[in-house]
Amino acid sequence: MEDISRSFDPRRHRVLVVDDDVDVLQGLCLTLRGAGYPLLAVQSLPEAVTALRREPFQLVLTDLYLGNNDLGVHIADFAREQRPAPPVIVLTGRPTFDGAQEALRNHVADMVVKPVAASQLLATCRRVIQEAELARRNSELESANRVLTSVLPRTIEMKDPTTSGHASRVVGYTDSLAKRCGVSDEDCSSLRLAALLHDIGKIGVPDHILQKPGPLTADEFEVVKRHPAMGYEVLAELTEHANVRTWVYQHHERWDGNGYPNRLKGEEVALPGRILVLAEVYDALVEERSYKPAWPLAKVIALFREQAGRQFDPDLAHLVADGLERSGNRFFAASPDSLF
Numbered sequence: 036m037e038d039i040s041r042s043f044d045p046r047r048h049r050v051l052v053v054d055d056d057v058d059v060l061q062g063l064c065l066t067l068r069g070a071g072y073p074l075l076a077v078q079s080l081p082e083a084v085t086a087l088r089r090e091p092f093q094l095v096l097t098d099l100y101l102g103n104n105d106l107g108v109h110i111a112d113f114a115r116e117q118r119p120a121p122p123v124i125v126l127t128g129r130p131t132f133d134g135a136q137e138a139l140r141n142h143v144a145d146m147v148v149k150p151v152a153a154s155q156l157l158a159t160c161r162r163v164i165q166e167a168e169l170a171r172r173n174s175e176l177e178s179a180n181r182v183l184t185s186v187l188p189r190t191i192e193m194k195d196p197t198t199s200g201h202a203s204r205v206v207g208y209t210d211s212l213a214k215r216c217g218v219s220d221e222d223c224s225s226l227r228l229a230a231l232l233h234d235i236g237k238i239g240v241p242d243h244i245l246q247k248p249g250p251l252t253a254d255e256f257e258v259v260k261r262h263p264a265m266g267y268e269v270l271a272e273l274t275e276h277a278n279v280r281t282w283v284y285q286h287h288e289r290w291d292g293n294g295y296p297n298r299l300k301g302e303e304v305a306l307p308g309r310i311l312v313l314a315e316v317y318d319a320l321v322e323e324r325s326y327k328p329a330w331p332l333a334k335v336i337a338l339f340r341e342q343a344g345r346q347f348d349p350d351l352a353h354l355v356a357d358g359l360e361r362s363g364n365r366f367f368a369a370s371p372d373s374l375f
Contacts, residue, residue, distance in 0.1 A: 218306060
């Protein structure tokens, strides 16, 4: 992500300045224009409201008392109607408890007591604008994450109804196993997202193949095998989560190097990725699919032991097999005392 503090350019941030005292207004404008801010200066609350509704601003700087009856903090109510909403800084030469309370109720970004040095005023303006930009970017990321973690998995399951709930279950399995293996909190977070999105590439697989009730032909299976690479491409813009893309790309690799798409071997796939490989297979085995019944636990345990050092990381495979023998499906519970 672009560093907001380093890229700050006052010329990109238009300021609405509001003060009923002409001399003060001129002084504020002189200071802000000298620092490079483009601005509009008005003297009353109605003028400020009209300006906000007419054009975008990145900051509002207003006196607390405007004329005999209006409070500058009320500008914040109208500012919040804008998209994006500019933050509001209130200036006052008569700070009072009631004025501070009113500012808080109106979600004012900051209050500055006059007289104020030009350097302090400019520093406050810059900080408030940067904080608003950061909050806006975080909100955008949260919105994007909601799409990633909700809409996309549902889209996959609409393409392949036989795997309904598969992604969310794999998230639980990978998270439980990762914590047992001492994976860092940061990698656990990335692994949860990778688990949720690991089949995103199936969006590019034809429905008649995904929903086929019987075994696939060799040609059909070759089409299915493209989905990790397609998932990697779909997630190309996930630049801040490189591990997520990588583990999505690798979730069909094997410990012995006979997986796909790149025939990676052993620790060429990082531990979180190897956990995803195993958890994805575990869910596929224990759940009923259109082409097979659910496997009994004993058969799953036997497969993990047989495939230790072949399909799966041997330490992981034996850890899971031992745990399933000891605790059954409760091995994957979030805590030893909870039911899965």
